[in-house]
Every structure is written in structure tokens, then in C-alpha cells.
Amino acid sequence: MAELEARGIPTVGVATTEFIEGAKAQAKSLGTDPALVFIPHPVQDRTNDELRQLADEHFDAIVKLLVK
Amino acid sequence: MSTLPEDGLVAVVKRDCPTCVMTAPVLGELARRAGIIVYSQDDPSFPDTVALRESDLGLDMSHRLKIEIVPTLIRLEGGREVARTYGWDRAEWERLSGLSDLGRDLPASQPGCGARNIEPGTFERLKVRFNETGLKSRRIEIGGDEDEQEAMFARGWSDGLPLVPPIEERVLRMLDGTGRDPQEVIGLVPPALAAATVEKIAVNAVMAGCKPEYLPVVLAAVEAVLDESFAMHGVLATTMFVGPVVIVNGAVRRRIGMNAKGNALGQGNRANSSIGRALQLVIRNIGEGRPQEVDRATLGNPGKLGYCFAEDEEGSSWEPLSVERGMKPGASAVTVFAGFGLQGVVDQKSRDPESLVRSFAESLKAVHNVKIAPACDALIVVCPEHERTFRDAGWSKARLYEELYRLCEIPGDELVAGARGIAEGGPASLAGKTVNKFRPGGLLIVRAGGDAGMFSGIIGGWSASGGHGSVPVTREVKL
Known part of the structure; x- marks a missing residue:
């Protein structure tokens, strides 16, 4: 993500809540502060409709971080 | 740690070495005729043929001089080492000392023994003590009462x-x-x-x-x-x-x-x-x-x-x-x-x-x-x-x-x-x-x-x- 930002591409990471700790650890290791949106876990077993709904629910939050 | 002479002869020996023992009389000769300081790696009372003996039990001097074989004979001039030889070799010892007719009862030459300061384990300890390890990692001190594990x-x-x-x-x-x-x-x-x-x-x-x-x-x-x-x-x-x-x-x-x-x-x-x-x-x-x-x-x-x-x-x-x-x-x-x-x-x-x-x-x-x-x-x-x-x-x-x-x-x-x-x-x-x-x-x-x-x-x-x-x-x- 830091690489994409460095190339001038606004970037937001989307992950499930189970990865909040992992994201924190990785950010600490690399000394970065990435823009992240966390959605409810799990996603692996979601249907396409459920995924679309999740996307709709978090769309505004993602856009907000992209344009920051 | 003692200091080396500006000019003169220095030898490093250990009692636990047949060649060093064999050359003890020669070291005595050098002491009488030219002057020499002898460092002993294992026994400060050896060789008793030389009055100016120094103990190098800690092996600091041996490490500084980079001794690898005993006996080693070194000539110093103006505070610098100009020549050294190791083991017993009459021609070499005579060349370094400028004396002739050394050790006439001895064979022409005999190899020396491994010096104590380069034994595995000892060598590393000396490097650490002299801060010569070249290691770049952080040193971490553990308190005396702390358990290492x-x-x-x-x-x-x-x-x-x-x-x-x-x-x-x-x-x-x-x-x-x-x-x-x-x-x-x-x-x-x-x-x-x-x-x-x-x-x-x-x-x-x-x-x-x-x-x-x-x-x-x-x-x-x-x-x-x-x-x-x-x-x-x-x-x-x-x-x-x-x-x-x-x-x-x-x-x-x-x-x-x-x-x-x-x-x-x-x-x-x-x-x-x-x-x-x-x-x-x-x-x-x-x-x-x-x-x-x-x-x-x-x-x-x-x-x-x-x-x-x-x-x-x-x-x-x-x-x-x-x-x-x-x-x-x-x-x-x-x-x-x-x-x-x-x-x-x-x-x-x-x-x-x-x-x-x-x-x-x-x-x-x-x-x-x-x-x-x-x-x-x-x-x-x-x-x-x-x-x-x-x-x-x-x-x-x-x-x-x-x-x-x-x-x-x-x-x-x-x-x-x-x-x-x-x-x-x-x-x-x-x-x-x-x-x-x-x-x-x-x-x-x-x-x-x-x-x-x-x-x-x-x-x-x-x-x-x-x-x-x-x-x-x-x-x-x-x-």
C-alpha cells in the first residue's frame, strides 16, 4: 500500500475485523500508517449478494479515506 | 600488562612444550650475552634460566604479539618489531640475536608447539576481551541475578x-x-x-x-x-x-x-x-x-x-x-x-x-x-x-x-x-x-x-x- 501511495495512487486497505491486530503489527514493523477500513468477519463464505451489501455499507467510509 | 622494550629481544614460551624446554638453556645464553625478556604462557617460573621473566597467563601479551607457535623469538628496534622466528632454528636465532654459537648441544632445528592463545575457545575469548570481534550486533547485558533463559x-x-x-x-x-x-x-x-x-x-x-x-x-x-x-x-x-x-x-x-x-x-x-x-x-x-x-x-x-x-x-x-x-x-x-x-x-x-x-x-x-x-x-x-x-x-x-x-x-x-x-x-x-x-x-x-x-x-x-x-x-x- 505504501508503494502504491508513493506512486501517487490513493490507496485504502479493506480487511475483516479479525485482521485489526495483524494490520497494527505490520504497520508498526514498517513504520507506516495506512488507511484501512475493517468489515465484519468472515468474508470467505459470503454469497455475492452479501458481499455487495457489505460493499454498499462501507462505500462512504472507503471513499472518505481515498479523498483525504 | 607490562610494556615491551624499545630495543631488544622478546621470547614467548610455555613449559608444556618440549622445544621450549629444550631451548631454556639458549634463552639463558641470550639473557647473559644480549638481554631478553621471556613471557611464559603457562608457568611464571619457567624458564628458570632467565631472570627477566614475565607471566602471560592471561595471554594478553601473546594476543597482542599475535603468537601462533612457541617458542617465538622477536627482535624489536626503535619500538617496532623488525624480525621474528618460531620454533628452534639455530641459524635463525643467531641471525635475530646477532650472536654466534648458540645452543651448540642442540640439533640444528626443531619445530615448536601450538601457542595457548590461539586454542579454539581461548582465541574467541581474547578477541572479545580486546573488543576485536568486529561484531556489529547490539550487546545486551543481563543482570547478575537474572536467569539467562x-x-x-x-x-x-x-x-x-x-x-x-x-x-x-x-x-x-x-x-x-x-x-x-x-x-x-x-x-x-x-x-x-x-x-x-x-x-x-x-x-x-x-x-x-x-x-x-x-x-x-x-x-x-x-x-x-x-x-x-x-x-x-x-x-x-x-x-x-x-x-x-x-x-x-x-x-x-x-x-x-x-x-x-x-x-x-x-x-x-x-x-x-x-x-x-x-x-x-x-x-x-x-x-x-x-x-x-x-x-x-x-x-x-x-x-x-x-x-x-x-x-x-x-x-x-x-x-x-x-x-x-x-x-x-x-x-x-x-x-x-x-x-x-x-x-x-x-x-x-x-x-x-x-x-x-x-x-x-x-x-x-x-x-x-x-x-x-x-x-x-x-x-x-x-x-x-x-x-x-x-x-x-x-x-x-x-x-x-x-x-x-x-x-x-x-x-x-x-x-x-x-x-x-x-x-x-x-x-x-x-x-x-x-x-x-x-x-x-x-x-x-x-x-x-x-x-x-x-x-x-x-x-x-x-x-x-x-x-x-x-x-x-x-x-x-x-x-
Whole structure:
């Protein structure tokens, strides 16, 4: 993500809540502060409709971080 | 520490040396006729033929003078060493001293003995004392009342088991196991992308319990996992089971006493266990890759403590894995594979390869889930009794790969999500097609294990196998 930002591409990471700790650890290791949106876990077993709904629910939050 | 004379003769001796004892009278002669200071490495009262004796029990002066053999005779002029000789050699001693007719009862020459200051262990201690180690790692002082083990656990260095304290002497001795520059950077270790120098890897090899002769294998394994195509970051961070599995080929296996035979994948062999462990400690302590931090493994697998074994090459009809992958026959090499666990393949009845290969294929189809294809790469560990069955029938490795792939073609209808009452599976579009359980090049075969027992194993891989994820990587072991 830091690489994409460095190339001038606004970037937001989307992950499930189970990865909040992992994201924190990785950010600490690399000394970065990435823009992240966390959605409810799990996603692996979601249907396409459920995924679309999740996307709709978090769309505004993602856009907000992209344009920051 | 005493000071050396500006001009004059200096000798370094030890009583525990027949040549030094033999030259004691000559040293006495030099003392009378020219003047000399004699340093004794082991007995301050030796030689009693010389009045100006200095004790060098601490070996400081010997270290400063870089003594390697005793007796050593040195001539100083204007505060600088201008000549030295070691052992007894009349011509040389006369040349240095400017005197003639020395030691007329002695033979013309006699070799000396090894100096105490360069004995293994002592040499490293002296380097540490003189701050000449060249080591760049942080020094960490542990309080006098602190328990070493607890201190290391508290600092988070451990994989859960006790560590060998990486004191300077041990790290120096470990670095003797390689000719590479301790400050050479092998690569950047994810997830912190911190530089792994030969020295830092040596520190972790010490902690893991490695011997110095294992270090080249550890270095090769680190080099291999840091190859971009292995995707170590993903292999670490995944929720899946995998960790790096290290397979060792070539002459190094025998040289360092690895186990390719009975219980090769289990406990009990120092090289197998500590090399695998050292690699994991590098990821933990240099890369900051730790469970429940960046490592999100749901279950992981016991191999993440360390998973390293040697291929059983001798007597096998198949070329070693490293040779299959392009290395020269006999060359020492490691192959790293993102894998987990061991799925046993029991077949005690097959007398022909056609039957035996089916046992393997049906087991392979269950890797990850019978409903998933392609699933991942897989490393097949064929035991000697099973390899014998293929060998007796004249099946080359290439033939075995071919047959396995053929038998791992699966009708898409059986894989579709919902088929066989299992929601897991592929899209409906698979119906009517066939899908192979493995991507081309996704199977690896090695031989290992004891000579009795018809029990082989499958080491499953990571679902992200291939160019978009992790591929196995082979690297030469460089001394």
C-alpha cells in the first residue's frame, strides 16, 4: 500500500475485523500508517449478494479515506 | 600488562612444550650475552634460566604479539618489531640475536608447539576481551541475578523453547562455519523488511542450537526463502497452515550428520532440528514475524518450530530433488517449500507400481479438501520400501510424476460447490470439464525414511501456489 501511495495512487486497505491486530503489527514493523477500513468477519463464505451489501455499507467510509 | 622494550629481544614460551624446554638453556645464553625478556604462557617460573621473566597467563601479551607457535623469538628496534622466528632454528636465532654459537648441544632445528592463545575457545575469548570481534550486533547485558533463559524469554526471542544464549564467543565460533563476510546482507526479512546479515543469521543459529558447520545450510535456506518467488511474507502472514519446509541435498548432508533415514521428519537429529529452527528464528527475530501479530495462522502446524530434513539419496534410483531442479549432481543445495504437516500414506499390499501410485493419488486428492482443485502444491516423501516398488518396475521419477498427474485429473462435476453434499467447491461452470488437483510443476518428489515400513508422506502446500503466490526455491549451499 505504501508503494502504491508513493506512486501517487490513493490507496485504502479493506480487511475483516479479525485482521485489526495483524494490520497494527505490520504497520508498526514498517513504520507506516495506512488507511484501512475493517468489515465484519468472515468474508470467505459470503454469497455475492452479501458481499455487495457489505460493499454498499462501507462505500462512504472507503471513499472518505481515498479523498483525504 | 607490562610494556615491551624499545630495543631488544622478546621470547614467548610455555613449559608444556618440549622445544621450549629444550631451548631454556639458549634463552639463558641470550639473557647473559644480549638481554631478553621471556613471557611464559603457562608457568611464571619457567624458564628458570632467565631472570627477566614475565607471566602471560592471561595471554594478553601473546594476543597482542599475535603468537601462533612457541617458542617465538622477536627482535624489536626503535619500538617496532623488525624480525621474528618460531620454533628452534639455530641459524635463525643467531641471525635475530646477532650472536654466534648458540645452543651448540642442540640439533640444528626443531619445530615448536601450538601457542595457548590461539586454542579454539581461548582465541574467541581474547578477541572479545580486546573488543576485536568486529561484531556489529547490539550487546545486551543481563543482570547478575537474572536467569539467562528467563531474560531471553522476556525479550520475546523464543519460539517457545529454551534458546542457547548468543554470547559473543559463540557467535564468533558460529561465524567460523562460513567464509562469507559477516556483514554481507543475505536479504530483507519480511514483514519488517529488516536486513539479515550473515552475522545476524549466525546469532539466530546459535540460539537455535546449531553447530558452526550447519551455518552454510542455514544461510542457503534464508537466501532461498527471501527469493521473491517464494513469497515469504505471504507464507508467514497467511491464515493457512504453511511454513517453510527445508529439504537438503548433496555432500553437506553427510558432512554435518543430517538424518535422511529413520524418523527423518521427526525429532532427535541436531542438524535437522536446529537448521529448521534457525530459519524460523530468523523470521521471528530479524523479520518480526510472530504468531497473532503479522502471522495470522489459524492452526499453523508443528513444522513451524522447524521443518528440515535430508533426502535419502544413496541407493535411490531417482535423481535428488536438487538435481531435478537444475543443480549439479553431488552439489550441496537446499530447496524450500511452503508446506505443512504430514499426511501419511499407508500401503502395505501393493506389489506393483500401478496399484501403489493409486494409493498416492487418492491420498493426494484429499489434500486441503477433496472438493478443491487445483488445491496447492504438494511435496511427496516416498519411503525407501515404496521407492523400491517403483524402482523394481523401472519407473523413473518422470514416469511417476506423469502417472500421478494423470490420476489426479478430477471430473468437474465432483468438484462443483454443493456436489457430494459439501458446500465447499468450485463454480458451476466446472461441470463437464476436468480439473487437475495440482498445477503443472506443483508436485515434488523426494525419497526419505527408514528402510523398514511401507509408510510414505504427503506435505501439503499453500493454496496460493504458483506465480501469483509461492513457488519452491532451490539454492546452492556456499561454504
